[in-house]
Amino acid sequence: MNKLKTFFSGAVIIASFVLISPVAAWAKGTPDSFADLAEKLLPAVVNVNTTQTIKIKRRTMPQIPGMEDFFRRFGQENDRRGSPGNGDEDSRKDNGEDRALTRKRQSLGSGFIIDPSGIIVTNNHVIDKADEVMIKMHDGRELKAVVIGKDDKLDLAVLKVESDKPLPYVKFGDDSKSRIGDWVLAIGNPYSLGGTLTAGIISARNRDIQSGPYDKYIQTDASINRGNSGGPM
CATH class of the missing domain: 2.40.10.120 (Thrombin, subunit H)
Structure with missing residues (x-):
């Protein structure tokens, strides 16, 4: 052609x-x-x-005894600063498992x-x-x-x-x-x-x-x- x-x-x-x-x-x-x-x-x-809907898998922070509050505050601070992926539809798992992010x-x-x-x-x-x-x-x-x-x-x-x-x-x-x-x-x-x-x-x-x-x-x-x-x- x-x-x-x-x-x-x-x-x-x-x-x-x-x-x-x-x-x-x-x-x-x-x-x-x-x-x-x-x-x-x-x-x-x-x-x-x-x-196009794309799915990205990322690893979450593993749970460490005594550090749960630190990681929780750290994640909240990143959200306030607009970290990558903020605003995406996502499903998350704890204990260091995969976290799936869905982006448009x-x-x-x-x-x-x-x-x-x-x-x-x-x-x-x-x-x-x-x-x-x-x-x-x-x-x-x-x-x-x-x-x-x-x-x-x-x-x-x-x-x-x-x-x-x-x-x-x-x-x-x-x-x-x-x-x-x-x-x-x-x-x-x-x-x-x-x-x-x-x-x-x-x-x-x-x-x-x-x-x-x-x-x-x-x-x-x-x-x-x-x-x-x-x-x-």
Whole structure:
């Protein structure tokens, strides 16, 4: 599936992976504005927020005759100071046995709608091991998503949301027609700030960085930051 690409920013490999999506619609030469294209595409790009429950086992202090009050005061003092794990849901055992801590880990990413029925494409690492996936639309609506397909090797995932009306969507473009020097736009949810658009050019094609069997990457200087993972270019 040659539509899955990763990108560079200058000479630095970006940690987020972005998916090729909307068809190129730029005029010849330098465009006067990207406003019309942005207005058309932004409603189909979504924020992907995930929650994962993780359990951590820690050893409690063993009971020592005459030291129970000391350890009790020590633990209370740490709680007042905000020690690691304070506020977590936990179950504890005495006598030096394991203490299980339950924490909620949240992550962010981007995605884009490819069908008005609510089919969304994102990166697999955005939703991997998540207990809950929530989608925030460009208009502010929040919808619960279910994972209906994923591929670890391609780092690709497909989500489904339910909506009472057809959703805005985009179509995959033909990346084989892209040329070095073409203008490109990247749309995503950097740092969980919401829909953000950046512009750049295709700096190179078919880059092979020896990272796997699908190394035919597109290199661009469009700004791609943490949270852009799964968004379209």
